[in-house]
Amino acid sequence: MSAVGHDQGQLAAYVLGGLTQAEAATFETHLANCPTCRREVRELSELRHHLDEVPPEAFLEGPPDGGDLLLQRTLRQVREEEGTQERKPRRLLAVAGAAVLVVVALGAGVLVGRQTSPEPSTVALPVPTATAPVPGTRDLAATNRDTGVQLAVRVVPAAGWVRLHAKATGVREGEKCALIVVTKSGERVNAGSWLVSEKGQREGTGVDGSALVAPGDVASVDVVTMDGRNLVSAQV
Numbered sequence: 001m002s003a004v005g006h007d008q009g010q011l012a013a014y015v016l017g018g019l020t021q022a023e024a025a026t027f028e029t030h031l032a033n034c035p036t037c038r039r040e041v042r043e044l045s046e047l048r049h050h051l052d053e054v055p056p057e058a059f060l061e062g063p064p065d066g067g068d069l070l071l072q073r074t075l076r077q078v079r080e081e082e083g084t085q086e087r088k089p090r091r092l093l094a095v096a097g098a099a100v101l102v103v104v105a106l107g108a109g110v111l112v113g114r115q116t117s118p119e120p121s122t123v124a125l126p127v128p129t130a131t132a133p134v135p136g137t138r139d140l141a142a143t144n145r146d147t148g149v150q151l152a153v154r155v156v157p158a159a160g161w162v163r164l165h166a167k168a169t170g171v172r173e174g175e176k177c178a179l180i181v182v183t184k185s186g187e188r189v190n191a192g193s194w195l196v197s198e199k200g201q202r203e204g205t206g207v208d209g210s211a212l213v214a215p216g217d218v219a220s221v222d223v224v225t226m227d228g229r230n231l232v233s234a235q236v
């Protein structure tokens with residue numbers, strides 16, 4: 001379990017195929033429950049598609065200096081593909097082009113592709129993300145007026161346990177938090193933990209987790225600090 005809430009870099013790497021299988025799987029879990037990121041994946045995919053049309057000369061100058069990890073990873077991938085026997089120039093071009101564009105966009109702090117049509121895209125996503133909701137899925141939400149912390153959490157039943165997709169907002173930077181599933185008998189099961197970043201304080205932190213608690217036995221999902229303060233409790 002890891003916090004992947006609205007991670008632009010990870011999103012871009014995902015679209016460019018720069019994530020490991022495990023990273024991609026984790027990100028897809030977030031994607032399944034985040035319309036915002038789904039839309040950005042779609043828009044980036046469109047951009048990448050359009051870049052197929054850009055002539056190779058456009059990229060001769062190479063990427064800007066000081067490229068980030070994503071760029072390095074993407075370029076490494078491009079180099080590896082270049083080294084193989086079967087060359088796929090158009091694909092390479094698309095990857096390199098998209099990498100440059102992503103770096104430029106990230107550098108400028110601009111959200112990529114916002115000007116594209118809001119209509120549903122016909123461009124295929126790299127992976128299917130449309131999953132039918134699991135029967136019994138519950139969306140819980142709560143606000144604690146004393147702490148100012150808000151929690152929205154989707155509880156998805158599995159066979160004898162639950163998956164959680166949570167977003168906690170209003171927590172101060174530096175707080176060490178845990179997501180706790182409380183059973184009807186009062187047992188407390190840790191479903192994940194994280195450290196609130198500056199961005200997390202500003203925009204909230206998305207956390208995916210799981211807990212060995214029967215779906216029907218969930219009484220609440222809480223966010224607590226490591227030193228035992230209860231920040232918010234979302235009751236079933």
Ligand SMILES: [Zn+2]
Nearest residue numbers: 005006034037
């Ligand atoms: Zn998201």
